[in-house]
Amino acid sequence: MSTKEGNSSSDAAIIIALAGNANVGKSAIFNQLTGLKQETGNWAGKTTESAQGMLVHHGNRIRIVDLPGIYSFATYSTEEVVSREFITSGQADVVINVVDATSLERNLFFTLQLIEMNVPVVVALNLVDAAKQSGVSIDAVLLRQLLGVPVIKTVATKGIGVHESIDAALGLLNKTDELSLHDGIRYGPEVESRVSVLANAIALWGIKYPPRWAALKLLEHDEQITAGIRKTSPAITESAQKFSDEIAATHGEDSASVIAAERYAVAARIAKQVSTHSEPVKSNLIAKLDNISMHPIAGYVMLFAVMLAILVFISLFGGWLTDVIANFFGRINPHMTGRLPDIFWNGGVVGFYASLSVALGFIFPFYIILGVLEQSGYLPRFAFLMDRPCHSIGLHGQASMPLLLALGCSVPACLSCRIMENRRDRLIATFLTTLIPCSARTSVILGLVGAFVGWQWAVGLYLFQFALVFLLGRIINEIIPGTSPGFIMEIPEYRIPSLKIVLRQAWNRFRDFLAIGVPLIIAGSIVIESLRVFNLIDNVTNVLAPLTVTWLGLPAFTGVLFIFGILRKEAALALLVTFAGGVGLASVMSPLQMVVFTIVLLLYIPCISTIAVIVKEQGVGYALLITITEIGLALLTGGLAFRLLKPLM
Numbered sequence: 001m002s003t004k005e006g007n008s009s010s011d012a013a014i015i016i017a018l019a020g021n022a023n024v025g026k027s028a029i030f031n032q033l034t035g036l037k038q039e040t041g042n043w044a045g046k047t048t049e050s051a052q053g054m055l056v057h058h059g060n061r062i063r064i065v066d067l068p069g070i071y072s073f074a075t076y077s078t079e080e081v082v083s084r085e086f087i088t089s090g091q092a093d094v095v096i097n098v099v100d101a102t103s104l105e106r107n108l109f110f111t112l113q114l115i116e117m118n119v120p121v122v123v124a125l126n127l128v129d130a131a132k133q134s135g136v137s138i139d140a141v142l143l144r145q146l147l148g149v150p151v152i153k154t155v156a157t158k159g160i161g162v163h164e165s166i167d168a169a170l171g172l173l174n175k176t177d178e179l180s181l182h183d184g185i186r187y188g189p190e191v192e193s194r195v196s197v198l199a200n201a202i203a204l205w206g207i208k209y210p211p212r213w214a215a216l217k218l219l220e221h222d223e224q225i226t227a228g229i230r231k232t233s234p235a236i237t238e239s240a241q242k243f244s245d246e247i248a249a250t251h252g253e254d255s256a257s258v259i260a261a262e263r264y265a266v267a268a269r270i271a272k273q274v275s276t277h278s279e280p281v282k283s284n285l286i287a288k289l290d291n292i293s294m295h296p297i298a299g300y301v302m303l304f305a306v307m308l309a310i311l312v313f314i315s316l317f318g319g320w321l322t323d324v325i326a327n328f329f330g331r332i333n334p335h336m337t338g339r340l341p342d343i344f345w346n347g348g349v350v351g352f353y354a355s356l357s358v359a360l361g362f363i364f365p366f367y368i369i370l371g372v373l374e375q376s377g378y379l380p381r382f383a384f385l386m387d388r389p390c391h392s393i394g395l396h397g398q399a400s401m402p403l404l405l406a407l408g409c410s411v412p413a414c415l416s417c418r419i420m421e422n423r424r425d426r427l428i429a430t431f432l433t434t435l436i437p438c439s440a441r442t443s444v445i446l447g448l449v450g451a452f453v454g455w456q457w458a459v460g461l462y463l464f465q466f467a468l469v470f471l472l473g474r475i476i477n478e479i480i481p482g483t484s485p486g487f488i489m490e491i492p493e494y495r496i497p498s499l500k501i502v503l504r505q506a507w508n509r510f511r512d513f514l515a516i517g518v519p520l521i522i523a524g525s526i527v528i529e530s531l532r533v534f535n536l537i538d539n540v541t542n543v544l545a546p547l548t549v550t551w552l553g554l555p556a557f558t559g560v561l562f563i564f565g566i567l568r569k570e571a572a573l574a575l576l577v578t579f580a581g582g583v584g585l586a587s588v589m590s591p592l593q594m595v596v597f598t599i600v601l602l603l604y605i606p607c608i609s610t611i612a613v614i615v616k617e618q619g620v621g622y623a624l625l626i627t628i629t630e631i632g633l634a635l636l637t638g639g640l641a642f643r644l645l646k647p648l649m
Contacts (some may be wrong), residue, residue: 013054013061015091016169019083019114020098021107022069023380023492025126027051030066030139031501033166057166065092071106073113074220087119088209094120094169098156101131101138102493104275108267112185113373115147118210120172124165124502125152129158130493135278141273147185156500157375161442167427187262188621190250194219195319196618198236205233219244220256252571286494293381303385306378308459314442315450315458318361323449325360326577339533341524354577355518358570364445367506370407374505375497379404393428393473402429408438409509410610413438414617429478430618431626434606435469439461440569441602447573449598453591461595465602468637513570521574524564528575531560547635553642555579561597566605592649596642604634 018026034053051066067086070080087095090454096596097114114121125140129554144151150168154161186192198215207214207229218240247255292298329349334341373379383404390403391396406413413433417426437445450458509586531537537560544559557579565572579588589597605627606614614623 002345012539013063013094014170014173015063015065016166017065017067017086017092018098019067019087019095019110020069021071021100023109024064024098024100024107025154025156026069026098028498028501028614029096029124029126029154029162029165030064031504032159032162033064035504055166057163058170060170062166067155070332071110074222087114087117087526093120094122094271096122096124096165096169098124098126100155101128105268105271108270109263111147112263112267115149115185116210116216118213118582120169121149121569122165122168122172123147123149124154124161125151126154126156128153129155130495135494137276137278138276139504143270144489146270146273157495157501162556185266187259189267191259191262192249194247198240198243201233201236201239202229205236209234216259219243219247220259221254228312245320256368259584290494292352293378294384298431299385300407303382306373307462310366311446311450311459311462312455314362314365314369315446316453317365318357318443318446318449321361322357322447325353325357342533343529347529348522350577351522352518352576354525354574355521357577358443358447358574359510359513359518362447363439364506364510366439366442367509368502370496371502371505375495375502377492377494380492389470393477402433405435406438407442409440410436410438410606412432414610414613418619423478425525427622428473428480430614430622431476432469432473434610434614434626435465435603435629437465437602438569440607443570444598444601448576448585448594452585453594457595461598461602464599468603521571522576524571528579534536551635551639552596553646554597555588557588558597562604565601566608569601569607572601590649592642592645595645595649596638599641600634600638602634603637604631606630629649
């Protein structure tokens with residue numbers, strides 16, 4: 001097999017693309033197939049992130065490409081353009097269309113478009129267990145006959161049918177499957193008669209697109225396809241326009257709407273033919289939980305309770321594990337004296353176990369909990385509840401998703417702001433996501449304030465942070481007036497999370513910290529200890545003392561921590577342990593100083609990775625504006641907090 005263009009890393013591997021709507025289980029299938037051997041990056045010339053991984057199956061090297069979740073190929077979004085270009089360019093040998101069995105009719109609308117492309121397609125009929133719970137049974141054999149493509153029942157979270165889907169894909173490539181691609185799905189005669197004429201003309205001219213698919217795209221007024229064909233044969237596009245006008249005159253609406261209606265009708269007919277319905281066996285508990293989590297009042301109570309439980313648990317667990325690790329290393333401390341032994345132990349070793357405490361006590365558990373919420377189906381409900389607050393600050397409801405992602409990491413959150421439909425919304429959403437307490441900031445809140453001041457203060461800081469984000473959003477909305485349209489959000493069924501997938505996703509998110517954060521913290525700890533033992537640290541802290549000591553009321557050494565905090569926020573917490581010499585942090589900071597220190601870290605300058613993403617996405621000017629604004633905000637708020645909280649602490 002020849003190497004596919006644009007996939008130099010694929011070598012001679014077979015390329016299988018996963019395509020389908022959002023929330024149908026594509027990621028679960030991708031994870032089942034690729035495990036931890038994943039690659040991420042941007043599509044060539046696009047800003048949409050891709051995920052790829054390698055699989056060896058029955059001796060075949062296979063590259064799995066997870067295409068963005070979309071609902072059509074109308075090319076209204078970057079995701080649709082990316083998916084369509086990848087498939088029509090022939091880069092994929094086979095497309096596995098992941099279909100949600102609980103919403104078969106809606107998903108088949110996309111399946112029909114894939115079949116029209118005349119590419120090898122396997123339908124992975126996913127979530128058949130959830131469909132059965134809802135009282136829906138689907139005849140996969142009949143669906144296979146009606147579509148003319150292999151159909152495999154899958155339960156991705158359990159690995160059921162996943163490798164059988166790959167077998168079916170290989171069967172299409174090796175021509176061992178008795179079903180061949182066909183275009184037997186037909187629409188109304190007024191459409192088909194004109195499609196036939198256009199398809200014959202397209203085939204005659206040798207145009208690169210599949211003839212029937214290209215003919216339909218011409219009638220749907222697809223600008224990209226029309227422009228491409230016009231260069232080869234203007235007569236074909238002129239005929240297409242004429243036919244389009246005739247269809248519009250017959251139906252009283254434009255031809256694109258007519259064809260979409262025809263597809264929906266075919267999808268509905270097929271879904272009805274292959275589905276049988278019985279009494280749902282949905283758990284009463286699940287039904288009640290669903291009603292509560294989506295309730296306009298109870299839903300917010302549940303949301304607050306869930307977030308509170310997460311914060312309290314991680315705070316207590318992280319504090320306990322930090323003590324265990326500190327006591328373990330304290331027992332093996334050789335108590336050597338001298339500059340080099342001090343640098344080795346107080347710098348290297350203490351830096352190592354401090355980063356280990358932050359990583360295992362706070363960051364990894366947070367990622368596990370985030371994965372459980374995501375796999376269970378609660379995160380879309382979180383986004384649904386956040387839709388109203390987002391509109392109150394003048395943002396599109398979709399802004400809830402970047403804000404939600406920011407709880408994990410600001411980098412993907414800023415990247416996801418691309419989904420906003422106008423620049424105003426993207427700028428506002430990007431700024432606000434940088435202020436959401438990410439997992440690194442969470443580790444500081446819980447590892448410092450939660451563990452040493454009290455979980456109540458940690459919760460209070462969270463509430464303060466979200467209130468500040470809301471207030472700033474309102475202010476910015478007044479400064480940059482505008483409105484954002486509503487959007488339709490798909491809410492999946494509640495599901496029992498797969499522990500294997502949750503742990504795998506947590507590890508994928510966590511390994512970056514191990515690869516980058518831990519060495520950085522150890523190196524920073526060694527640098528700080530070296531400055532201390534050679535009596536050079538005062539040169540740094542004295543310069544920043546007017547801000548750190550006079551205005552913020554903090555120990556002078558925190559100036560060094562703020563510098564390292566620019567690289568990674570959790571580094572500041574881990575390096576704080578270095579200054580404490582491995583003993584209790586209460587020996588170097590008062591509770592008031594811990595709270596003020598955390599407030600400043602929460603608000604000032606995003607980490608260097610986030611700044612780099614903002615520069616790439618929004619430009620140097622906007623990144624500089626965010627940096628200056630947040631430094632000023634952090635210093636102002638920290639100084640006020642020191643003076644206002646002093647009587648209380």
